[in-house]
Amino acid sequence: MMQVLIVGSGLLGTSLGLALRQAGHEVWLADRLSEHVELARKLGAGQPVAASAEPQVVIVAVPPSQFRKVVDEYGRRYVNATFTDVSSIKTQPLADVESIQGVHGRFVGGHPMAGRETSGPAGARADLFVDRLWILTPTEEVPEARLEEVRGLAEDCGSVVRIMTPEAHDRAVALTSHTPQVVASVMAGLIARAPVDDIQLSGQGLRDLTRIAGSSPELWDDILTANADEVDVVLAAFEAQLSAVRSALRAGASVREMLHVGNAGRARIPAKHGGPARTEDAVLSVSVDDRPGALARLFAAAADANISIEDVRIDHMLGRENAVVDLSVRAEVAPVLRELLIAGGWKVRS
Amino acid sequence: MMQVLIVGSGLLGTSLGLALRQAGHEVWLADRLSEHVELARKLGAGQPVAASAEPQVVIVAVPPSQFRKVVDEYGRRYVNATFTDVSSIKTQPLADVESIQGVHGRFVGGHPMAGRETSGPAGARADLFVDRLWILTPTEEVPEARLEEVRGLAEDCGSVVRIMTPEAHDRAVALTSHTPQVVASVMAGLIARAPVDDIQLSGQGLRDLTRIAGSSPELWDDILTANADEVDVVLAAFEAQLSAVRSALRAGASVREMLHVGNAGRARIPAKHGGPARTEDAVLSVSVDDRPGALARLFAAAADANISIEDVRIDHMLGRENAVVDLSVRAEVAPVLRELLIAGGWKVRS
Numbered sequence: 001m002m003q004v005l006i007v008g009s010g011l012l013g014t015s016l017g018l019a020l021r022q023a024g025h026e027v028w029l030a031d032r033l034s035e036h037v038e039l040a041r042k043l044g045a046g047q048p049v050a051a052s053a054e055p056q057v058v059i060v061a062v063p064p065s066q067f068r069k070v071v072d073e074y075g076r077r078y079v080n081a082t083f084t085d086v087s088s089i090k091t092q093p094l095a096d097v098e099s100i101q102g103v104h105g106r107f108v109g110g111h112p113m114a115g116r117e118t119s120g121p122a123g124a125r126a127d128l129f130v131d132r133l134w135i136l137t138p139t140e141e142v143p144e145a146r147l148e149e150v151r152g153l154a155e156d157c158g159s160v161v162r163i164m165t166p167e168a169h170d171r172a173v174a175l176t177s178h179t180p181q182v183v184a185s186v187m188a189g190l191i192a193r194a195p196v197d198d199i200q201l202s203g204q205g206l207r208d209l210t211r212i213a214g215s216s217p218e219l220w221d222d223i224l225t226a227n228a229d230e231v232d233v234v235l236a237a238f239e240a241q242l243s244a245v246r247s248a249l250r251a252g253a254s255v256r257e258m259l260h261v262g263n264a265g266r267a268r269i270p271a272k273h274g275g276p277a278r279t280e281d282a283v284l285s286v287s288v289d290d291r292p293g294a295l296a297r298l299f300a301a302a303a304d305a306n307i308s309i310e311d312v313r314i315d316h317m318l319g320r321e322n323a324v325v326d327l328s329v330r331a332e333v334a335p336v337l338r339e340l341l342i343a344g345g346w347k348v349r350s
Numbered sequence: 351m352m353q354v355l356i357v358g359s360g361l362l363g364t365s366l367g368l369a370l371r372q373a374g375h376e377v378w379l380a381d382r383l384s385e386h387v388e389l390a391r392k393l394g395a396g397q398p399v400a401a402s403a404e405p406q407v408v409i410v411a412v413p414p415s416q417f418r419k420v421v422d423e424y425g426r427r428y429v430n431a432t433f434t435d436v437s438s439i440k441t442q443p444l445a446d447v448e449s450i451q452g453v454h455g456r457f458v459g460g461h462p463m464a465g466r467e468t469s470g471p472a473g474a475r476a477d478l479f480v481d482r483l484w485i486l487t488p489t490e491e492v493p494e495a496r497l498e499e500v501r502g503l504a505e506d507c508g509s510v511v512r513i514m515t516p517e518a519h520d521r522a523v524a525l526t527s528h529t530p531q532v533v534a535s536v537m538a539g540l541i542a543r544a545p546v547d548d549i550q551l552s553g554q555g556l557r558d559l560t561r562i563a564g565s566s567p568e569l570w571d572d573i574l575t576a577n578a579d580e581v582d583v584v585l586a587a588f589e590a591q592l593s594a595v596r597s598a599l600r601a602g603a604s605v606r607e608m609l610h611v612g613n614a615g616r617a618r619i620p621a622k623h624g625g626p627a628r629t630e631d632a633v634l635s636v637s638v639d640d641r642p643g644a645l646a647r648l649f650a651a652a653a654d655a656n657i658s659i660e661d662v663r664i665d666h667m668l669g670r671e672n673a674v675v676d677l678s679v680r681a682e683v684a685p686v687l688r689e690l691l692i693a694g695g696w697k698v699r700s
Contacts, residue, residue, distance in 0.1 A: 172548035185612030192615030198522035217609035228599040249578040259567035262535030265542030293653035299646035
């Protein structure tokens with residue numbers, strides 16, 4: 001069991017407090033907003049840091065813009081403690097740490113991949129990190145024992161730890177998370193400026209494509225500007241491909257190859273966070289009444305056959321009270337479920 | 351009741367046959383592949399066209415590349431019939447018709463917005479068009495009576511008809527459907543070329559963004575090249591915005607405004623096909639065992655409270671047999687459902 005100080009009682013800091021206390025650690029809390037510390041304490045995330053506290057690990061869970069100041073202050077106060085952070089960028093915090101005397105060899109960068117779209121201590125949950133990837137980006141100067149302390153805390157929160165370099169981390173999330181955010185926001189931005197009559201023809205494809213365009217501008221501005229170099233590399237590649245598509249379209253040429261490569265890329269995306277590449281599920285489309293109960297009965301029918309639903313999509317219909325529900329299941333059980341649903345009176349469309 | 355000839359016994363043509371026969375019409379079928387006509391006939395979609403047939407309406411349901419030839423041939427054979435089509439582009443078929451003697455004043459372009467990701471007669475369903483938008487694009491030369499014939503057939507299939515000009519249609523779908531396809535495919539194309547270690551950090555955002563990148567390259571090559579001018583206009587606007595983002599990132603400037611405009615655009619997208627702009631639903635995240643039955647019990651709990659689930663997203667967890675299920679419900683009932691689920695022992699995360 002360790003003494004841990006968490007600086008920053010927002011969503012992540014408070015969730016960490018809850019999870020680490022549940023695992024039996026002694027947790028101290030600090031935040032420049034005393035009401036955040038007080039709420040976090042009431043929720044059971046730990047105690048306001050006492051003068052007598054001697055934390056073994058300090059977890060910095062503040063916005064990127066406050067990171068350097070916090071590490072500087074607490075690094076001088078706790079000269080033997082191991083430091084880690086939880087931000088979704090990893091080279092910039094390391095650069096901050098390297099510019100501060102005496103913390104560099106004690107800092108293990110971290111990124112628990114457990115974002116929420118809420119913020120603040122009120123949304124905190126002890127199970128936020130369960131089964132999530134938690135990337136650690138230690139430098140060579142960090143002793144093995146300090147890495148193991150941070151790894152232990154991450155695993156105590158239920159996460160699966162993966163070690164990467166800060167550069168590899170920032171390059172990977174630029175591709176898989178930061179560029180998709182830009183692409184979704186830019187596409188949604190075109191919708192913001194379009195005539196309302198055009199928007200009425202929107203379908204599920206556009207809705208899925210732009211879902212993350214609803215994310216917090218403040219949070220994402222911090223992330224994108226902090227990882228600007230890596231994001232720009234990916235955006236440059238995106239722009240080059242887009243430009244090639246435009247040239248082909250203007251020349252009356254085929255864009256089939258681009259679409260085939262898109263198929264291939266789609267097939268490589270893991271179905272589960274950090275899991276192996278997805279195997280293609282089969283999709284059954286079922287017409288249901290769009291009323292409470294219809295979905296429950298549909299899922300009960302699948303459960304009766306002991307068939308796991310891998311994914312669900314609900315496509316609401318115009319005007320009437322019904323919907324098409326796309327059920328993704330493992331390809332090998334799809335024919336079984338199809339027969340069973342038809343026998344049960346369900347309207348299966350495919 | 352009308353005599354209708356459907357040329358093309360693929361997915362759309364065969365589904366139309368099923369729907370129109372269900373509505374009581376007499377349906378004739380033709381296809382250059384006699385085995386397609388035979389399968390469509392067996393499914394109950396109509397009879398192979400007889401020499402004695404005198405169709406009042408001819409529905410052309412062939413790929414864009416065959417459209418002109420088919421209209422030319424059948425336009426001369428049935429000199430009084432009204433002609434319509436079902437393709438997802440509308441100016442090119444009209445130009446084809448205008449280049450043919452004697453069909454122009456009898457042609458009402460149509461686009462039932464009811465795509466599937468399968469093709470061929472075997473996937474046909476009589477209810478494919480129910481509650482879908484069906485766009486009609488008549489020119490001024492078309493007598494009202496012919497428009498009403500086509501409108502009647504669309505409504506008999508269960509669709510909601512909207513009248514637009516061919517140009518307005520092609521401009522709208524370039525924005526809401528064709529450009530999103532290019533954007534998703536280009537993004538997925540970057541994934542196709544990326545190191546596997548980077549892809550492992552993929553999350554739900556990337557999965558949603560690239561879902562339509564799995565669509566048929568052959569079909570989409572036809573659509574994109576046929577609507578190339580309108581698509582290029584939207585892609586140019588996309589590229590200009592993307593370029594502005596890159597300039598800001600390289601200059602170390604904020605991209606917050608772009609993200610805010612994305613928020614606004616996202617909020618304008620209708621929740622239901624052709625419906626009014628969406629009101630923001632509230633999302634409840636619930637931890638469930640990833641086993642058959644858990645989802646059924648969860649939906650049953652919502653149904654017991656008479657609460658309609660507007661949308662579902664399942665986020666599978668790494669390594670363990672559980673998942674986080676995001677339930678979208680109307681904002682006003684979210685607190686009720688939350689209390690009820692917690693009381694029922696569910697782990698509600700937000």
